[in-house]
Amino acid sequence: MPAPLIPKEEVLERLTAAFRAHGYEGASLARLSEATGLGRASLYHYFPGGKRDMAAAVLEFVGAHFERLVLAPLGEDGPIGPRLNRMILGLDEFYMRGEAACVWDLFGIGRAGEAFRDELRQSVDHVCAALAEALGRAGVPTAIAKARAEDTVVAFQGALVVARARGDRSVFERVLAELPGRLLADMPPAGG
Amino acid sequence: MPAPLIPKEEVLERLTAAFRAHGYEGASLARLSEATGLGRASLYHYFPGGKRDMAAAVLEFVGAHFERLVLAPLGEDGPIGPRLNRMILGLDEFYMRGEAACVWDLFGIGRAGEAFRDELRQSVDHVCAALAEALGRAGVPTAIAKARAEDTVVAFQGALVVARARGDRSVFERVLAELPGRLLADMPPAGG
DNA sequence: GTCTATAAGCAGATAGAC
């Protein structure tokens, strides 16, 4: 019973990269096989449901990754300013400085969009809620916090699309840099 | 020599709808054929280069459509406020109140992203420049106008992604409604 | 857990009749 050639976490990392590069429809089993170094049959051993299974696993994987890199720093103790800065560093790393597409975007298109409708909605809502909660704790009124949380997600998603269409990541970095000012507008500098 | 069953403009409209619904990879010839009501061979008669040709035509078609609905009202004479409002009405119509995906997003992914790299970059740059020019004419300093123009595109692109992932267009409408305030921040109400 | 082989179907694209 030979051990796996690479740990399952690395398989998921490589599947994620392949889906991000080609989209759901464009990520053929041939490409997924090449990206992971596993034969088709091995992929079906890990993911009996085939490509759909792989995409679902990727969705869960990037969700956990996002939680660790972006939401966890935001939820720690201490003043809101440094926590936002750590969140932004996390976003920058998660999206590879603007080069990586977001699976919310990729998996929202076509066949995948129907298959993962519920997962996508829950995921976006969860992130918006976590952001709004952090802003609320920092003293931003609830309704405003909710809108600003949503605006934050809108901003980095839009920046990713524009960066990709332009072939220039600079807009992503600029949008991230301007997030704290927008999120904490009209707040005292030490607020939270 | 029988006349075409439907005018070419309608063919392009239906192709656009199909690409928007399924993405580039997901829009198979079978689907494009079904969407237009034309057989495969007829599609190849209109677009000898096949699917790539159809996508290029769609890109040009939506570009002209965007020009007419969004940029033209912005470039008219008169105060900036009403012109921005007409632009927003145009955006709302162009993106079907937030339901339609943007081809900048769809065609930026995978194989299409490589094929249409230059067209996408030019298209985004053109729209950003037109927006920046309008803001500049209204008295917004050039550097700020450029950033705000880019932010506008980022905002509605991000709103489209979030709206689709959430299955709820309301964020798109909210983002559009807030555009004038963001674009004309720190400007006298009659500016322009 | 990986491999080779293969099935069954769909992809994009073309030929030639009408």
Place this chain on the structure above:
DNA sequence: GTCTATCTGCTTATAGAC
């Protein structure tokens, strides 16, 4: 300008040996 028929290659998925 549309049609039917067809081609080649790639798609997802499975079977069974090791």
